[in-house]
Amino acid sequence: MSAVSLGDLARTFLLRRQNAALKADVQRLSTEVVTGVAADVHQKTGGDLSALQAIDGSLTVLAARASATGEAASIASALQTGLARLDGLASDMSMKLLSVGNNATAMTTDQLGEEAEEAFRTAVATLNTRVGDRSIFAGTRPQQAAVLDADTILTALDTVIAGATTAADVQTAIEAWFDDPSGYSALAYTGGGRPASVTIATGETVALEVTADSSAIRDSLKGLALAAMLNRGALSGAPSERVSLGERAGSALLQGQTARVDLGARLGRAEARIHSATISNAAEVTSLQMARKELLGTDEYETATLLKATQAQLETLYNLTVRLSQMSLTDYL
Incomplete structure (x- = not known):
């Protein structure tokens, strides 16, 4: 051969x-x-990709949900920080304004007025806090500031109380402007409505509804603005009325404390739910990854x-x- x-x-x-x-x-x-993991998926699965596609689809959904819950957690934390700062300003001023009483002098009242105006400015700056590119207290309009600058608001209030001769008149005018939908909500608040709920887990959503137009926040600004009028010439020449105005402002800030605490508590419950959902979603991701490894894994x-x-x-x-x-x-x- x-x-x-x-x-x-x-x-x-x-x-x-x-x-x-x-x-x-x-x-x-x-x-x-x-x-x-097997490099040849078709060979490993015998050509039946349905189970793999289901797992990968779920992992994609969970990845998107992780991004949403992460952002929600960040915003909730920033909102809580802002609320705590606002409550601290209001509580501190209320104690100072109420502790003066009948022993107040013109100098003391002037000093409290100056401090109150600074507190009001700080509160406005806090409400315009941004996280990344979001104005967190602006509701559905996160691209812009939540409220106008403090100077613009205070100038508007100067006009509102023009002609007032008693502390009661000033308080009535300030409260009416903040409570009237055509006042603070229309002229000073530049944000939008309450944000939509965010899906944080299967069948579970959370709403971070805190805005600079929330009643608790608006009432706190109202009390600070009332005290700030002492630094803007309100009731000049009427020392006793100026003392009364300070006391009224302190009382208003103290009365608003319950609402501020309640708002913070509701936000805290939302934070807890977000945290719980984050842990649950992470556990589900781990479980799906293990199932994927079992399906495509090699010796x-x-x-x-x-x-x-x-x-x-x-x-x-x-x-x-x-x-x-x-x-x-x-x-x-």
Whole structure:
């Protein structure tokens, strides 16, 4: 029987094909060793991708939900910080205004008025707090400031109390402006309505409804603005009425404390729900990832053994190629 041999060109093509196949196997096995997941998904699943698609779809939803809950948690925390600062300003001023009483002097009243105006300015700045590109107290209009600047609001209030001759008149005018929908809500509040609820888990939503137009916040601004009028010439020439105005402002701020605490508590409950949902979603992600690994996972020991064997074959092929390329006619004969 005559022997069948390969020509040089045919042998070259054969070696190249074997080289490419072994390199592909090494690459595939290396990936599987590192990831622990089969590189050929269709082969591993037998062509039935329904279970894998369901898992990947759920993971995509959970990834989007993680982003939403993370943002909600960040905003809720910033809102809580802002509320705490506003409550601190209001509570501090109420104590100072109510502690003066009948012993107040014109200088003391003037000092309290100056401090109250600074507190009002700080409160307005707090309400215009931004987290990233969001104005957190602006409701559905997060792209803009929640309220006008303090100077604009105080100038408007100067006009509102013009002509008032008693502390009661000033209080009535200030409260009417803040309570009238065509007053503070229309002229000073530049935000929008309450934000829509955010889905934080399957069948569970949370609403961060705190805005600079919330009644508790509006009442706090009202009390601070009332006291700030002492620094803007309100009831000048009537010392006793100015003292009375300070007391009325302090009383208003004290009465608003319950509403501020309640608002903070409701926001705290929303924070707790967001935190709980975050943990639950993370656990679900872990469970789905384990199911995916079980579906596509490989035997790491077996894969490593195959990789070592394939690398040995590739090295053998390289050595053979070198020897064949160096063979001369004399060696062949």
